[in-house]
Amino acid sequence: MKKLLCGLVGGLVGGLGCGLVAGFAASAICLAQDAAPAKHVVVLHAARMLDVAAGKLVAPGEVLVEGERIVAVGPQVERPAGAEMIDLGDATLMPGLIDAHVHLFLHPGAEDLQTVQESVPERTLIAAGAAKADLMAGFTxxxxxxxxxxxCADVAVRNAINSGLIPGPRMRMSCNAIDLTGGHEDAIGYNPAQRVLSNADYADSSEEIVKVMREQRKGGADFTKVYETGRDLFHDGGFETPYQYTEAELAAAVKEAERTGGGAGSGRGVAVHATGEPGTGFAVAAGVASVDHAYQLSDATMKAMKEKQIYAVPTFAIAEYFAEHAATPARAEWDRTEQTYHAAEFKKQLAAGVPMVVGSDVGPFPHGTQARELELMVEFGMKPAAVLQADLLNGARLLGWAGKIGELKAGYFADVIAVPGDPLVDISATTKVSFVMKNGVVYKRP
Known part of the structure; x- marks a missing residue:
């Protein structure tokens, strides 16, 4: 339509006696209007490049980026005229990291007090800073x-990132978590007369869960988080944690998510905070997308997770931080006991074929330091290549972005980082990110 109008304008100008020059001028204006802005072209070069799926390095490695997409990868790619060349030297190019369990609205300190003392506007500004810190650490x-x-203040943060107002990773947001009255994240221990608010949204039945989910999705939530267990106890040498919702109640949540497009691989399903049985078993039977923390899984639950490809998200880094920063020696010892127990169970889960995703629970510990989670997963039994595949391939699937992020491939979003050395040999390379590109925009360079 624009071309047709431009042609008519040119003809009209010429017909009115403005002459050949006026006709050419009108045509030039129209051509300028039609021309799309040229996409910035970048060639990234480094000594090595990670092939995630194959679990090997390519040497050297190059990535051709046009606009927000990767156009080509390999030992050598085309160098179009006018392309920006970025030589990262003795480094390894790899996809941007993924953290499937973060809390942008939390920071180190007493969680129960910061959520009471800090206003939502203040916490939203803190979240914006946390998003930037995570991005600069290579989490895209x-x-x-x-x-x-x-x-749903997190929705505003996500939207601000997506519109370019603030820097940050691609985000999936849940608004508040969902919790029982008197449940794991309720304001327990305060004077009831003060009516201190819960850190989650209350739901005490299947119907209420669905109602809250609908309100949250209306507010812009991508997925749903449910507190399924807590508080955790060690009793007579065994691990115990009460469940909050029945299998039927969780199944109602999964069904509601599916109704609004939250099927497998969508990034819009149901994730549960679930540390142990029977809650972990109820969640898996209901068909949730992920079991976060997953300290204790029965043989039947592990088998079902493997068959259904339901991900465990271990969150070791937060437990380590709590142990190192506990208020009392007794609390530190409890945290270390739980971590030791979880590490032993983690080995069983790996042997059973439970699919893993990397999630750190960052927030209560400093944002931008969560690559420690990858180090701990290696320390507790995974090979570096397997951890990177859990982070990048499984993480992309869990967040609903499989085929778009998590690998350096033509057509994928240009989310690229660089690390020193060989992450397949030393996973700690992921804690030393020197270059960050997200969506074709460079945010950090040596």
Missing amino acids: AERDMGTEGAG
Whole structure:
């Protein structure tokens, strides 16, 4: 239509006696209007490049980026005229990291007090800073597992990132988590007369769960987080944690998510905070997308997770931080006991074929330091290549971005980082990110 109008304008100008020059001028204006802005072209070069799926390095490695997409990868790619060349030297190019369990609205300190003392506007500004810190550490995609009382303020952060107002990862947001009255994240221990608000949204039945989910999706939530267990106890040498919702109640949540497009691989399903049985078993039987923390899984639950490809998200880094920063020696010892127990169970889960995704629970510990989670997963039994595949391939699937992020391939979004050395030999390379590109935009360079 624009070309047709331009032709008519040119003809009209010429017909009115403005002459050949006026006709050419009109045509030139129209051509300028039609011309799309040229996409910025970048060639990234480094000594090595990670092939995630194959679990090997390509040497040297190059990535051709046009606009927000990867156009080509290989030992050598085309160098179009005018392309920006970025030589990262003795480094390894790899896809941007993924953290499937973060809390942008939390920071180190007493969680129960910060959510009471800090206003939602203040916490939203803190979240914006946290998003930037995570991006600069190489995490180009994340899933925020609840604002801890800030409602759907996370949606504003996601939208601001997507519109370019603030820097940050690609985000999946859940608004508040969902919890029972008196449940794991309720404001327990305060004077009831003060009516201190819960850090989650209350739901005490299947019907209420669905109602809250609908309200959250209306507010812009991508997925749903449910508290399924807590508090955790060690009793007579065994691990115990009460469940909150029945299998039927969780199944109602899964069904509601599916009704609004939250099927497998969508990034819009149901994730549960679930540390042990029977809650972990109820969640898996209901068909949730992920079991976060997953300290204890029965043989039957592990078998079902493998068959259904339901991901475990271990979150070792947060437990380590709590142990190192506990208020009392007794609390530190309890945290270390839980971590030791979880590490032993983690080995059983790996042997059973439970699919893993990397999630750190960052927030209560400093944002931008969560690559420690990858180190701990290696320390507790995984090979570096397997951890990177859990992070990048499984993480992309869990967040609903499989085929778009998590690998350096033509057609994928240009989310690229660089690390020193060989991450397949030393996973700690992921804690030393020197270059960050997200969506074709460079945010950090040596």
